[in-house]
Every structure is written in C-alpha cells, then in structure tokens.
Amino acid sequence: DSGNMLHIGGIFPIAGEGGWQGGQACMPAARLALEDVNSRKDLLPGYVLNLHSNDSECEPGLGASVMYNLLYNQPTKLMLLAGCSTVCTTVAEAAKMWNLVVLCYGASSPALSDRNRFPTLFRTHPSATVHNPTRIKLMKKFNWSRISILQQAEEVFISTVEDLERRCMEAGIEIVTRQSFLSDPTDAVRNLRRQDSRVVVGLFYVVAARRVLCELYKQNLYGKQYTWFFIGWYEDNWFEIMIEKEGIECTVEQMRMAAEGHITTEALMWNQNRMERTISGMTSEDFRLRLNEVLRREGYDIANQRYPEGYQEAPLAYDAVWSVALAFNKTMDRLHKYGKSLKDFNYNNKEIADDIYSAINSTQFLGISGFVAFSSQGDRIALTQIEQVINGSYVVLGYYDTQADNLTWFGREVWQGGKVPQDRTIIRRVL
Numbered sequence: 001d002s003g004n005m006l007h008i009g010g011i012f013p014i015a016g017e018g019g020w021q022g023g024q025a026c027m028p029a030a031r032l033a034l035e036d037v038n039s040r041k042d043l044l045p046g047y048v049l050n051l052h053s054n055d056s057e058c059e060p061g062l063g064a065s066v067m068y069n070l071l072y073n074q075p076t077k078l079m080l081l082a083g084c085s086t087v088c089t090t091v092a093e094a095a096k097m098w099n100l101v102v103l104c105y106g107a108s109s110p111a112l113s114d115r116n117r118f119p120t121l122f123r124t125h126p127s128a129t130v131h132n133p134t135r136i137k138l139m140k141k142f143n144w145s146r147i148s149i150l151q152q153a154e155e156v157f158i159s160t161v162e163d164l165e166r167r168c169m170e171a172g173i174e175i176v177t178r179q180s181f182l183s184d185p186t187d188a189v190r191n192l193r194r195q196d197s198r199v200v201v202g203l204f205y206v207v208a209a210r211r212v213l214c215e216l217y218k219q220n221l222y223g224k225q226y227t228w229f230f231i232g233w234y235e236d237n238w239f240e241i242m243i244e245k246e247g248i249e250c251t252v253e254q255m256r257m258a259a260e261g262h263i264t265t266e267a268l269m270w271n272q273n274r275m276e277r278t279i280s281g282m283t284s285e286d287f288r289l290r291l292n293e294v295l296r297r298e299g300y301d302i303a304n305q306r307y308p309e310g311y312q313e314a315p316l317a318y319d320a321v322w323s324v325a326l327a328f329n330k331t332m333d334r335l336h337k338y339g340k341s342l343k344d345f346n347y348n349n350k351e352i353a354d355d356i357y358s359a360i361n362s363t364q365f366l367g368i369s370g371f372v373a374f375s376s377q378g379d380r381i382a383l384t385q386i387e388q389v390i391n392g393s394y395v396v397l398g399y400y401d402t403q404a405d406n407l408t409w410f411g412r413e414v415w416q417g418g419k420v421p422q423d424r425t426i427i428r429r430v431l
C-alpha cells in the first residue's frame with residue numbers, strides 16, 4: 001500500500017434500532033480529529049493517519065463481521081476503534097489474536113475493566129462504575145448510611161451494583177434492600193416501601209426510568225422524605241416526555257412532582273472549562289461549533305436541537321483518535337531507534353504490538369473531553385458532575401474528582417422539607 005499511510009479500523013454504531021446509535025455523531029467527530037492530527041507537522045511527520053470505518057449498528061455479530069473484513073483486507077490496520085459495549089466486548093476479546101489494541105469511545109460496561117478477558121483494551125468512555133465513588137461521597141456528605149437500590153435487570157446495571165455494594169461495604173453504608181425488575185417496577189417499588197427505604201439509588205435506562213417515576217408517584221415514594229439518585233445522561237426533559245407506546249399512566253404534572261428534587265450523577269464528557277485550550281488548540285466550545293457545522297452539512301437540524309445520537313459522547317471519539325496519533329508518534333520514535341517502523345506491523349509481531357500498548361497506556365493529554373488518562377485496566381479516568389432537579393430543571397450542584405477525592409460543591413441544593421432528608425424513620429422516644 002502507499003508508503004506513508006498508517007491505517008486504523010473504526011467500527012461505529014450508526015443504523016439499527018437496538019442499543020446506542022452513537023456513531024452518528026462519533027464518526028464525524030473521529031473524522032474531524034483525523035483532519036486535525038494529519039495537519040499537525042509535529043505529529044507522525046512524513047505519515048498520514050487513515051481511518052477505515054464501517055457500521056456495526058451496535059450489533060456484536062455485525063461488529064465481528066466488520067472487524068474480520070477490516071483485518072482480512074489490505075491494508076494492515078494498526079489498531080481498532082469501537083463503540084457500543086456489546087460490540088466492544090466482542091471486538092476486544094478477539095483483537096488480541098491479531099495483537100491489536102482496541103480503543104472504545106462509547107462503551108460504559110463495567111465488565112470491560114477486565115485485563116484477563118481484554119488484555120489490549122483502552123476506553124476514552126468512562127465505565128458506569130465511575131458514578132459509584134461520587135454516590136458514596138454524597139451519602140457521606142449528607143450522613144446517609146442506610147440506602148436501597150432499585151435496578152433494571154441489565155448487565156451494565158448488575159455489574160455497576162456489584163461495584164456499588166463493595167464500595168458501600170467499605171464505607172460502612174448499609175444496603176437495606178436491592179430490588180430489580182425486568183420492565184415493570186411495580187413490585188420492586190412496593191418492596192422498597194415495605195423496607196422503609198428513604199435514600200434510593202436507581203439504575204435503569206430512560207424508558208424504564210419513566211415507568212419508575214410514575215410508579216413512585218402512584219405509591220407516594222417521593223417528596224421531602226425521600227432522596228432519589230438517578231443516572232444523569234438521560235435527555236434533560238426526559239421526565240416530561242410522553243411517548244404513546246410507553247403507556248405511562250401519569251400526567252406530565254404528576255411526573256414533575258415525582259421528579260422534583262432528585263439527584264443525578266454522570267461522567268463529564270465535555271471539558272468544563274469552556275475557554276481552556278486543549279491539545280488540538282481548540283476549546284470545547286470551538287469543537288462544538290465545528291461539529292455542529294459538520295452535522296448541519298449532513299442534514300441534522302441543529303438549530304432546532306435535532307442532534308444525532310452520540311452527540312454527548314462525540315468528544316470521546318475525537319479524543320480517541322488523538323490518543324492513537326499521540327501513541328503512534330511515541331511508538332514511531334522508539335521503533336526508529338531499532339531501524340523499524342509501524343509499517344512493519346503485520347498482526348504477528350508482538351514486540352511492535354507491545355510498543356503500541358505501552359505507548360497508549362502512558363498517553364495523557366488535555367482533550368475536548370477533559371484530561372485523558374487511562375487506569376491499569378485501560379479505563380478512562382474521568383470527573384463526574386452532580387445535578388439536582390430544582391423547580392423542574394437540572395441545576396449543577398458540583399463536580400467530583402475521584403482520583404484526588406476532591407468534591408467541588410456550590411451549595412445550591414434545595415430540600416423540599418427545608419432540611420436534608422433522613423435515611424430512616426426516626427422514632428422519637430417521648431419521655
């Protein structure tokens with residue numbers, strides 16, 4: 001193939017129904033990054049990074065066939081980018097057979113933090129467990145040492161709860177009950193009430209979240225005596241959206257009443273300091289404007305907030321390509337010392353694969369998604385954001401840096417009862 005090209009494969013979830021079609025915004029973001037790294041003279045001088053991309057539809061089977069097509073067709077690929085958790089699991093488990101590093105920009109499953117199953121996996125998308133230290137931090141801040149868990153029976157939430165239980169144990173926080181449901185939360189919510197649950201961590205996808213909220217209204221498990229932790233990456237007005245086929249029996253007003261005051265945690269995916277220049281020279285605001293322009297040209301009606309799926313995660317895909325370019329740049333310097341080059345890689349030479357692995361492992365930079373660095377399991381180290389619904393809208397309460405155990409708190413929280421809700425019924429002994 002043409003001498004100065006370095007090739008990587010990209011698997012993006014674009015079409016299809018099931019799961020997360022985040023490739024719609026993440027592929028354009030990756031291509032913007034490719035443009036930017038290739039226009040940098042100080043990065044991979046003399047080489048051009050080239051991305052061969054295909055659609056996985058967030059289907060692991062299709063993802064596997066896309067991967068084989070990338071690997072069984074010239075030119076040789078040096079690394080693979082992948083999106084959804086299910087596809088990333090399949091690709092990352094197989095990729096070691098080709099000595100390929102896999103970089104996932106859209107995979108949140110905690111199961112992927114397993115170096116035995118996925119020895120060459122890195123993620124710019126944080127694991128769903130990144131919420132847990134933040135939840136514990138808030139429980140300690142408000143003296144909640146007795147909590148319950150309500151979860152949807154999905155793999156990502158099951159493994160997140162296992163991590164949360166471990167951390168609660170370490171923190172001396174009692175888990176009164178752990179209720180799970182497939183799609184109808186009625187019985188699970190009733191069991192929460194039976195156990196006098198006052199502080200509850202809720203883990204479910206957004207459609208299930210609407211069913212839970214309506215059930216809380218019906219069973220009166222909301223208001224000043226209760227604290228609910230929900231996931232923060234649903235769309236901002238998720239509890240006011242009424243979709244016919246979801247069959248929610250509550251009115252928007254009842255949903256708002258049940259939602260008032262709940263707290264959310266989420267991983268930060270856009271660098272918060274909007275005026276801060278990142279490694280690309282752009283601020284996250286500059287990036288947003290450039291991405292919006294690309295998406296407008298693709299036909300998305302951005303002016304009317306018609307965003308493609310994956311818009312929130314676009315910086316993760318942009319930074320994934322930068323991680324690859326920086327790692328290859330480091331590897332190229334090392335290989336040149338032995339008269340070798342990345343062009344010599346052919347899926348069999350383990351030493352070049354190991355060089356790429358150690359280069360990515362130590363790659364750290366300020367990206368559009370914030371500071372990019374990987375843990376020993378290849379997980380993204382990320383900040384989390386805490387919000388609360390106050391008068392029907394989300395208000396940022398603070399940020400948490402788990403690594404530094406540093407909670408930035410703005411003191412904006414509002415408790416409907418005028419004071420912090422208790423985690424149990426207090427029996428006052430009348431003397």
Ligand SMILES: CC1(C)CO[C@@H](CC(=O)O)CN1
Nearest residue numbers: 020084085106107108109233
């Ligand atoms: C925050 C979210 C929506 C979690 O799921 C990720 C997709 C996946 O884990 O398959 C994408 N980002």
